[in-house]
Amino acid sequence: MNLKKFIRDIPDFPKKGILFRDITPLLNNKKAFKYVIDTFAKTLKNKKIEYIVAAESRGFIFGGALSYKLGCGFIPVRKPGKLPYKTNRYTYDLEYGTDTLEIHQDAFTGQSKILILDDLLATGGTAQALIKLVESMSGKIVAVAFVIELTELGGRNKIENYPVISLIQY
Amino acid sequence: MNLKKFIRDIPDFPKKGILFRDITPLLNNKKAFKYVIDTFAKTLKNKKIEYIVAAESRGFIFGGALSYKLGCGFIPVRKPGKLPYKTNRYTYDLEYGTDTLEIHQDAFTGQSKILILDDLLATGGTAQALIKLVESMSGKIVAVAFVIELTELGGRNKIENYPVISLIQY
Numbered sequence: 001m002n003l004k005k006f007i008r009d010i011p012d013f014p015k016k017g018i019l020f021r022d023i024t025p026l027l028n029n030k031k032a033f034k035y036v037i038d039t040f041a042k043t044l045k046n047k048k049i050e051y052i053v054a055a056e057s058r059g060f061i062f063g064g065a066l067s068y069k070l071g072c073g074f075i076p077v078r079k080p081g082k083l084p085y086k087t088n089r090y091t092y093d094l095e096y097g098t099d100t101l102e103i104h105q106d107a108f109t110g111q112s113k114i115l116i117l118d119d120l121l122a123t124g125g126t127a128q129a130l131i132k133l134v135e136s137m138s139g140k141i142v143a144v145a146f147v148i149e150l151t152e153l154g155g156r157n158k159i160e161n162y163p164v165i166s167l168i169q170y
Numbered sequence: 171m172n173l174k175k176f177i178r179d180i181p182d183f184p185k186k187g188i189l190f191r192d193i194t195p196l197l198n199n200k201k202a203f204k205y206v207i208d209t210f211a212k213t214l215k216n217k218k219i220e221y222i223v224a225a226e227s228r229g230f231i232f233g234g235a236l237s238y239k240l241g242c243g244f245i246p247v248r249k250p251g252k253l254p255y256k257t258n259r260y261t262y263d264l265e266y267g268t269d270t271l272e273i274h275q276d277a278f279t280g281q282s283k284i285l286i287l288d289d290l291l292a293t294g295g296t297a298q299a300l301i302k303l304v305e306s307m308s309g310k311i312v313a314v315a316f317v318i319e320l321t322e323l324g325g326r327n328k329i330e331n332y333p334v335i336s337l338i339q340y
Contacts, residue, residue: 022254056227060227061246068203071204074203075194
């Protein structure tokens with residue numbers, strides 16, 4: 001299936017000069033959405049994944065569906081103050097300013113086999129933050145998977161120590 | 171399955187006097203998460219649902235999984251400025267202040283059969299906002315479903331014109 005047909009280009013969003021790759025037409029199309037989840041599942045089926053870790057908000061959509069399909073647990077990573085129990089946090093640099101993500105301290109036990117999943121690999125900052133959070137708790141990262149990869153931004157180089165999967169490349 | 175075993179009570183979150191019902195242990199447990207999705211799917215299987223509409227962020231986890239299971243499209247409803255294309259918006263009152271939610275204008279065509287899904291039915295404000303957004307675009311709401319219902323808050327009364335499903339009641 002040509003998944004690019006279901007990605008809508010939005011110029012100048014969220015700000016001037018950015019070409020935003022909108023995944024809502026893909027989510028909207030039951031066949032395309034199913035194809036994405038089934039393709040991930042096929043690629044990952046022998047990895048014995050115990051948990052999927054994904055960041056809010058778009059990552060939750062794919063993370064929820066793939067957790068169901070693979071029969072594993074789902075672990076949400078959120079912005080500060082959203083998770084109600086004790087958390088570990090990681091702060092990382094953005095183009096302007098910083099961002100912080102949190103994970104529950106009891107989300108998994110050490111050596112658990114974990115898939116990190118997000119909708120988009122751009123500069124790799126969020127993926128790196130997810131990796132740091134998981135490794136700080138001794139999780140074993142089996143793969144890092146994305147629906148879309150913006151290859152020119154070189155995010156893959158930042159996470160080259162891990163198997164990286166992406167379904168659509170620009 | 172006794173799903174309440176997988177809900178963690180967090181006193182005084184997000185503020186003093188609130189008893190927060192934490193669903194992360196449920197998401198974390200592959201059997202409990204699967205049971206929730208399968209139970210929704212069983213209840214809704216003859217409804218010919220074409221789209222699930224859910225609000226960020228926790229609603230996305232269940233919405234993604236159930237869309238996959240039912241084989242329907244998924245439509246995200248988000249806070250202002252997050253959806254990149256043309257949106258309709260609805261503003262509603264909170265205890266203090268207001269909140270606004272947006273949906274893409276081209277998310278579905280009139281008369282589409284829609285399930286509204288959220289993790290929690292509390293006062294019903296968010297559910298009402300989702301209903302207003304869907305009906306403003308002539309969607310046909312087949313049911314409104316929740317993982318948890320806080321019955322004392324009476325949210326069900328606000329949406330009594332629709333079939334309401336909840337899996338866990340407090």
